[in-house]
Every structure is written in structure tokens, then in C-alpha cells.
Amino acid sequence: MRVVLFAFGVLLLLTGACTADNTSADELYAAGINAYLNGSYEHAGDLFNQSMLVYDLRGDADNARKAFGMRNRASWILIEMMLNRTQAEEVLAQGLSELSEAERSNILKPGESIQTESDGQTRYFYDVANNAAYHNTTIMQEISRKANHSPFFDEVFPLITNNTSFDGWYGNPHTFIANSSISLPRELLPANGTLKVWVPLPIKTDSQKDIRILNLQPEQYIVSGPVTDGDLGQVYYEIPLSEMDGPFINISADYEFTTSERRFIIDQNSIAPYDTSSDLYRDYTQTQPNIEVNPGIKNISRSIIGDEQNPYRKARLIYDYIIRTYPYSTVPHTYLVGSQTPESTYMFDTGFGDCGTQSMLFAALCRAAGIPARSAGGYQLAPGLAGPHFWAEFYLPGYGWIPADVTIAESADWAFDKSDADREKFKDYYFGNMDPYRYTIQNDVDISFTPDPGNDIIMNMVHQTPALVCHESREDIEMLGMQYWNITLSEVGQPGRADMTE
Known part of the structure; x- marks a missing residue:
């Protein structure tokens, strides 16, 4: 297998000149903060840019860099939220022509697609059509049928069913x-x-x-x-x-x-208790910036696991819940970073999330249940399908870090010509096992x-x-x-x- 990957971004550079009046750099920066906090990100970016230019003219490098950072943050919030209503309608009409106009219009309602308000208008995520497809199993199976290819399933299922001796x-x-x-x-x-x-x-x-x-x-x-x-x-x-x-x-x-x-053989009934005083337990059961264990996530975690006490079976209940509840979709990560929205919380609140967001929500729900968990990442290298990827891992005493890839598991539902039994076997594999097509960076x-x-x-x-x-x-x-x-x-x-x- 030879795979070529290109990581690229759309370059957005805000330009502007110093204001003609005598408005100070500090006033411009303060106005930018006010616009930013009020959701006028284009206007905020322009104000930050103007304040940066004035600071530079004054030789105030520290404040210029502060304004420069906020200018970039404002631009990153909108860089993937690039469509107005008319453009979003056109993207949906081209990408999902099989849907009626009323069905496509429904996708653009608040809560049905990724969107935000800025500078008095609604801005839609550029991948609105693909996300609507990802959230519709019938459409995804039809795409696979037309291509005569079920992505990931066709590449990995032969490996899963291979009884290679380990x-x-x-x-x-x-x-x-x-x-x-x-x-x-x-x-x-x-x-x-x-x-x-x-x-x-x-x-x-x-x-x-x-x-x-x-x-x-x-x-x-x-x-x-x-x-x-x-x-x-x-x-x-x-x-x-x-x-x-x-x-x-x-x-x-x-x-x-x-x-x-990785193929773990775990005796579910003989798992040792956690050392709750250890650094590992403390570090991987607490909140962090993008794996947030907030009250809502704690409540849902409790409802998912019920009376279950076994950490392996708790994690499996969470794994199945995410696959059932949170279908894959691409998300505007630059918006989340720019707005300082935790990835796990974004998916919990909106229902939208990709591999990273899904794995971070899994980790957050596990942490809320007292199970150390994390989101590891780099690339998945399945033949012909390589690309950036994240997956989850949870910790069991005596076994170490156990993989759980809800994203690849979910792709079984896109397979157009597979039996339900094979789909379940595919999903079972990705809880506690992992294919060899992984490149881990972090x-x-x-x-x-x-x-x-x-x-x-x-x-x-x-x-x-x-x-x-x-x-x-x-x-x-x-x-x-x-x-x-x-x-x-x-x-x-x-x-x-x-x-x-x-």
C-alpha cells in the first residue's frame, strides 16, 4: 500500500489600514473584544487587525502580538463557517439532489446542521451536505452501493475474521x-x-x-x-x-x-480494582480542556451505566451508546478552538462530531463513570483510506490501555451488502481490539x-x-x-x- 496524504487549510488573512481618526490602539482592541464577545467576528477581526497595525507603528510588539492572536482567533471561528443561506441551499441541492426541497430546507433549521450567528447573519458549515448524508444511514448505504464498496468494512473485515495466532x-x-x-x-x-x-x-x-x-x-x-x-x-x-x-x-x-x-482477551469477572490514589487514575478521570466532565455528562453517564459496577462492561455500555446516539459528522474544529468550546461538550450538546469528538466524548463519559480514559491520535492507515484519525482508550488494571474506536465501528452501518451479524461482529471487534493500520503521534x-x-x-x-x-x-x-x-x-x-x- 502506498498512501499520499495532504494536510491543507484555507488561508484567510485579514487586511486593513489604520483608522483615519485618532482612535487609539487600546480603544480599537477593546472594541474588538466587545465585538468578539457579542458574536460579530468579522467586525472583531477587522478591529483587532487595525489595533495590531497601530501597535506596530508605536513599536509595541507585545500588544501587537496580542492583537494579532485575537485577529487570528476571530478569523478561525469563521473560516469553516463560510456559507450564507443561499450558498448552503446550493450546496445541499448539488450534494443531496435525491432529497426534496422541503427535506433540504429542514436540514438548515437550527439544530439540524452546524451553523452560527455572526455580524447579523447565519453562517453555515461548509460540509453541510456531507453531514446530512452521514446522519442518514439509507443515504450512506446507497453511496456505498453505487461505489460497490463499503469503506473500512471491506478493508478490515477480512482481518477481523482471520484467526491468526497471536x-x-x-x-x-x-x-x-x-x-x-x-x-x-x-x-x-x-x-x-x-x-x-x-x-x-x-x-x-x-x-x-x-x-x-x-x-x-x-x-x-x-x-x-x-x-x-x-x-x-x-x-x-x-x-x-x-x-x-x-x-x-x-x-x-x-x-x-x-x-x-491488538487483540485483548479479558476476563471480565477478574478485573482488579483501580488504585484511585495513583497519578494515572487522577490524571485520566479529571476534566481537561477538550475532555470535559461537566454535570450534564455526569448525569448521562450515570443513566447509561445504571447499576453496572464492572469497568469493562461500563465502558462497553458507553461505547454502544455513542454508536447508537452520535452518528459521525465532520465539525469545524477551528470554530471550536476559536470559541474555546470543549470537543466532548460540543458533541454532547449538538450531536455533531468526528473521530476526535466522538472519542473525546467516550473518554469524558468513561471518566464520569470512574474509568480512566483518553483520546489517542495520529493517522489511520487502512489501505486506500488513510487519513488523520483519533480513537479512544480506557484503562483496566492488569491489562493496560484498551482501545475503542467508535468511529470505525460505526462505519459498519454504511455497508450496503453485509448481514446484521457481520455488522455486529465488526462493531464488537473495535471494542477491545484494534487493527494494525495505526500511526500514533500522541x-x-x-x-x-x-x-x-x-x-x-x-x-x-x-x-x-x-x-x-x-x-x-x-x-x-x-x-x-x-x-x-x-x-x-x-x-x-x-x-x-x-x-x-x-
Whole structure:
């Protein structure tokens, strides 16, 4: 298998000039905060941009960067919420022509699709048509039928039904070579200053081993790393822009790793009690920024598990509940980050969520039930369907971290020509087992790079793409990094087609 993945973003740069009157930078910034808090994000972005320009003219770099960060945050809130009502209707008409006009109109009602209010108008998420399809099993099965292909099911079910002998809980290893790079046009960066770059790398886990770093460039500017153990893999560069005189700034990381299938055999009736005084238990049963254990989630968790006391069976009840209740859908992560909305809470409140959001809600519900849980991530590498991915893991004493991938499990419902028994077998597999097509970068969300970029980056919860910071620039360098980043993953000895999916 050979898979080419491209991570890209839409580059949105707010422009503006200083106001003609004598309004101070502080007043402009304060007005921007007021507009932001009142949901006028376009106006807020313009005000932040104007205040940034005035601060720069005054030589006030610290406040200029503060305004610059808020300008970017305001733009990120809307960057994926790009459709007005007319445009959303057109997208639905093109993508879901089999639905009636009344059915498509119903999709655009509040609560039926992802939307927000800004600057006096309703803004709709660009992927409104796909999300409507994801929430309709009949449509998804018809899409699979027309393609004569049930994604994920066709790729993984033969592996699930293969009675390969395992030596313990791990087997069926697959080795991948990754070639990743950024080729950033030099003209987009200032003449002087420092470009700071954090590039993600694989980490050693019980199922991911034999990591070999093959090449890191430009080697002379590596400040720390490579790190391939712990909870987050990375290498950190500081590149002096004054020394960069070519047309591009090129950064690359090539490496190899082996990942194995996981098949846990668990004696449900002999699970030892948790050590509730341990750091692991404390860390993975508390609230964190995107796995929020709020009162509503606690109440639903209690209603799901009822009187069940066994942690394995509790987790299975939560797993089944999410598959039944929360169908997959893409979400505007930049909106969630910009508005500081926890991922787990967003899905709990709205019913919309992708692999990361589903896995974070699973973890939140488990934590509310006293089960340590987390959301691990990187990429899934199923042949022909590779792309960024997150999945959940919960902890059992004596066994360690047990995988649960509600997203891939749910794809069984999209299969058009499978029996109910096979669909259930597929779902059963992804609770307590995991296919070998995984590339793990981080063991949990909300883990920071080292050194911590802090508020200099917005996407600080997941690290599937590099983080870029340049204090001297007034471009959105983080989005530029996403736009010019690419990664190719090739399975050793398995040539195949190139493809990409998220």
C-alpha cells in the first residue's frame, strides 16, 4: 500500500489600514473584544487587525502580538463557517439532489446542521451536505452501493475474521515509512527573525515499536529532539530567517515504524480494582480542556451505566451508546478552538462530531463513570483510506490501555451488502481490539509540544501537522504550515494506490 496524504487549510488573512481618526490602539482592541464577545467576528477581526497595525507603528510588539492572536482567533471561528443561506441551499441541492426541497430546507433549521450567528447573519458549515448524508444511514448505504464498496468494512473485515495466532495480545505487524515535509515560500516570511517549527513524530507504545529516524532537515537548526517516547512525538527547530535566502524554506522528517494489531482477551469477572490514589487514575478521570466532565455528562453517564459496577462492561455500555446516539459528522474544529468550546461538550450538546469528538466524548463519559480514559491520535492507515484519525482508550488494571474506536465501528452501518451479524461482529471487534493500520503521534489530546508554544498557536490540542510560530510575522503562520505540509506513508513491501481521506 502506498498512501499520499495532504494536510491543507484555507488561508484567510485579514487586511486593513489604520483608522483615519485618532482612535487609539487600546480603544480599537477593546472594541474588538466587545465585538468578539457579542458574536460579530468579522467586525472583531477587522478591529483587532487595525489595533495590531497601530501597535506596530508605536513599536509595541507585545500588544501587537496580542492583537494579532485575537485577529487570528476571530478569523478561525469563521473560516469553516463560510456559507450564507443561499450558498448552503446550493450546496445541499448539488450534494443531496435525491432529497426534496422541503427535506433540504429542514436540514438548515437550527439544530439540524452546524451553523452560527455572526455580524447579523447565519453562517453555515461548509460540509453541510456531507453531514446530512452521514446522519442518514439509507443515504450512506446507497453511496456505498453505487461505489460497490463499503469503506473500512471491506478493508478490515477480512482481518477481523482471520484467526491468526497471536503471541500474547499483539501480532500481525505492519511496517511503514513516512516522508513528511514543508516547503514554505520564502517570500511569505519576514527578512529577519526566527521561524519556530514543531514537527510531529511517532511514539513508542505497546503496539508501535521499532521507530527509526531516517532523516531530519535542516539538521543544523534542531534545538531539541527527536523525541519518540513519552506521550507526544516531536522534533523542534529554530530557523534564523536571515540565513534563508532561497525561494523556499524546506523542512523534512523521514522515519520508519512498525505497528501491530491488538487483540485483548479479558476476563471480565477478574478485573482488579483501580488504585484511585495513583497519578494515572487522577490524571485520566479529571476534566481537561477538550475532555470535559461537566454535570450534564455526569448525569448521562450515570443513566447509561445504571447499576453496572464492572469497568469493562461500563465502558462497553458507553461505547454502544455513542454508536447508537452520535452518528459521525465532520465539525469545524477551528470554530471550536476559536470559541474555546470543549470537543466532548460540543458533541454532547449538538450531536455533531468526528473521530476526535466522538472519542473525546467516550473518554469524558468513561471518566464520569470512574474509568480512566483518553483520546489517542495520529493517522489511520487502512489501505486506500488513510487519513488523520483519533480513537479512544480506557484503562483496566492488569491489562493496560484498551482501545475503542467508535468511529470505525460505526462505519459498519454504511455497508450496503453485509448481514446484521457481520455488522455486529465488526462493531464488537473495535471494542477491545484494534487493527494494525495505526500511526500514533500522541497518547492523548491537550498535550503541549516542548517548548510549549502557548497562545502562539491555536490548534494546540492535536498534533497531526507541524506547528509554526514566527513572532516577527503578521501572517497566520500556523495556517501557512498546514497549507504547505504534506506526508507520504508507504507500507514496506506493499505497493498500492495513492489515496487520502480524513
